[in-house]
Amino acid sequence: MWAQYSYGILVIMVAAVIAFYALARERDDLHKLLLLDLVEIVALGIIAMLGTDLAEALILPGLTVGIAELLALSQIYCTKEGIRNRPVMGLNIEVITKSDAPLILSIFLVAYGMVLSGFTGGGVAGLGLVFLFISRTYRNDLNLLEMASGISWAIWIFAFFVFMFLPQYWFVALMGAAIGILLKVTVKMSLVGTMWGKQHD
């Protein structure tokens, strides 16, 4: 059992050395940022090697902080290089934009996400919605989606307070947390889809 973890850590260390070596050789600012994203995954790999529930709980905030840093740096890169208003094209594939296939696939993914529930379910359902929003040009008000995201986040946090202060109602809290995070992740990912589709002309 220990040997497996040691091999895992060895593989991660080799990956880290390769990534940092690439980083040391790279001269282009943008490529450095992309390589650092890979390096970040190495850090998450080391945490994952804990192999316990705790690892899962630690990866999530680690990932969030990594993404936040990446977003902040890419924003600075855009300002630094004076890049603005670059049009993002949607998927210009006739089969996808005209037929019912994306709709059916999305419904399937959303339904499957509901069954899975929790964070994974949110990811699957969100992916379905992203796919739909990318294939169809969707230009409605985003405020409603943002509000839904905020409310579901509040449900999630509320469920955690129930866990802490009223542990005898753990089942209600579990369901609340599962539904809250499902909605939260779904909505957040579909927002990515609409933001992408927004400039689809």
Place this chain on the structure above:
Amino acid sequence: MIDLVGGVPLYILEFGDELVYLTPYTITLFLLALTFTVLALISQPEKQIDIAFGGDAYRAKEISVDEMRFRRFMAIACGLATMGAMVTGDIFNFTLFTAMVGITNVGIVAAVKSPHVQDAAYQYGLVALAATVPLFAGAAVYAAVTGSLSMIELMKGTVPAVPLIAKGMLMLGVIGEGMAPFYAAKAEMFRAPGAPYVIMCSLSSLLIFLRVVEIIMLG
């Protein structure tokens, strides 16, 4: 059996797995962070003035209100993250707060419309991003060896000793996030105008460094 590194904990708040504890040392650091956050909140930003050497000519740099508003927000966020890092009793939370201080330090100067400052902020941000690897890895090794991330458990001395490599990685991560004594490397960023906000960069770096020394002495 509690080791007296930062003084005896006066108060321990257990909040599920998370815990917050206050010793004379952490209270001092917390109050310092709080004071400077309040100062950043209420103070008026400076206007930077360039004086031509050898003459009477000078010119004031124009800074828009929007830019200052953004920087004040970032300075306050930096202060809050610093306060969190000062009182937390969980190693992983400490690393998260440290990473957040790293981002907000970049954020404080990122709104400045000077190519020098932006370039410096970007390069420093790259280093901070790379430093999250040893930072999180250090915390992971702490958890792997002792089975706990709680600093109170470390203080009690009932858990196995933390290997030097974990402490080293934690230290390397904190230094990479741009903390003292290496924040001199960020000097280029401090060219940015706006006195009370830029000071938050130095202050948060110093406080985080003081706290990490305490944490390393624990296990």
